[in-house]
Amino acid sequence: MSLKLGVPSKGRLMEKTFNWFDKRGVTLSRTGSDREYAGRVEGVDGVELVLLSAGEIPRELAAGRIHLGVTGTDLVHEKLPRWEQQVEQIEPMGFGQADLVLAVPQSWIDVDTLDDLDAVAAAFRRQHGHRLRIATKYHRLVREFLTDGGVADYQLVDSQGATEGTVKNETAEMVADITSTGDTLRANHLKIMSDGPVLKSQATLWRSRTASMSAEEKVSLKQMLALLRGEA
Numbered sequence: 001m002s003l004k005l006g007v008p009s010k011g012r013l014m015e016k017t018f019n020w021f022d023k024r025g026v027t028l029s030r031t032g033s034d035r036e037y038a039g040r041v042e043g044v045d046g047v048e049l050v051l052l053s054a055g056e057i058p059r060e061l062a063a064g065r066i067h068l069g070v071t072g073t074d075l076v077h078e079k080l081p082r083w084e085q086q087v088e089q090i091e092p093m094g095f096g097q098a099d100l101v102l103a104v105p106q107s108w109i110d111v112d113t114l115d116d117l118d119a120v121a122a123a124f125r126r127q128h129g130h131r132l133r134i135a136t137k138y139h140r141l142v143r144e145f146l147t148d149g150g151v152a153d154y155q156l157v158d159s160q161g162a163t164e165g166t167v168k169n170e171t172a173e174m175v176a177d178i179t180s181t182g183d184t185l186r187a188n189h190l191k192i193m194s195d196g197p198v199l200k201s202q203a204t205l206w207r208s209r210t211a212s213m214s215a216e217e218k219v220s221l222k223q224m225l226a227l228l229r230g231e232a
């Protein structure tokens with residue numbers, strides 16, 4: 001069996017991941033047609049490339065179906081409860097930087113901190129008879145952050161994309177989402193709250209703590225990590 005390396009098969013992390021490995025002497029390439037999810041690894045023997053969506057890589061690492069994987073910190077922290085027990089962070093890769101933030105309508109001029117939000121949320125519930133809605137796909141991280149910040153009078157509504165549009169569409173009063181340039185938030189008349197970010201994320205190389213390894217796979221892992229860390 002070979003050591004399995006999971007990398008994003010598409011999306012914003014794919015090309016930069018390939019370049020990052022290339023600079024360190026490990027060449028990842030897709031084989032077959034554009035649409036075929038097959039690839040190869042050159043530079044270290046006994047390594048198999050597994051092309052996956054960035055969002056699935058945390059689960060595959062935790063299940064031990066891949067030994068190494070590249071995905072954002074946000075996705076690992078959100079998708080894996082007690083992530084430290086399931087994966088080890090090997091190397092932050094210096095791209096895919098984004099902050100998970102809470103954002104409210106720009107028109108809420110009195111709301112900037114979590115204390116302000118707590119007050120507004122309580123008033124909102126009294127006035128509307130239901131809790132203030134926060135649209136997000138980061139349920140675990142947002143709940144933890146708001147609990148630690150003492151905010152309780154809210155409900156999360158699930159949004160798996162175009163989250164900033166939920167306020168205009170009146171399916172939420174505010175959002176918690178990833179931002180890098182801030183353009184999408186501004187374009188949708190939202191402002192970032194000053195207490196935060198909930199999490200700072202970037203693309204990161206992770207190792208599974210649960211994947212079993214043969215002697216050969218252990219040798220491949222050692223060679224791979226030495227190359228990637230510039231020790232080979």
Ligand SMILES: Nc1ncnc2c1ncn2[C@@H]1O[C@H](COP(=O)(O)OP(=O)(O)OP(=O)(O)O)[C@@H](O)[C@H]1O
Nearest residue numbers: 011012013053054055072074096097098178180201
């Ligand atoms: N605007 C952004 N700028 C930089 N990084 C971002 C941005 N939005 C999301 N990311 C990061 O990119 C990663 C997700 O990558 P991407 O958006 O390409 O995957 P996706 O295709 O949406 O995910 P999936 O494959 O699960 O559908 C996350 O770790 C996230 O933090």
Ligand SMILES: O=P(O)(O)OC[C@H]1O[C@H](OP(=O)(O)OP(=O)(O)O)[C@H](O)[C@@H]1O
Nearest residue numbers: 161162163177178179180181182183184
């Ligand atoms: O701060 P910015 O540079 O404007 O980037 C932020 C946007 O990028 C991501 O969306 P993505 O492009 O992945 O689309 P999505 O809405 O389908 O998640 C994120 O969810 C924001 O909407």
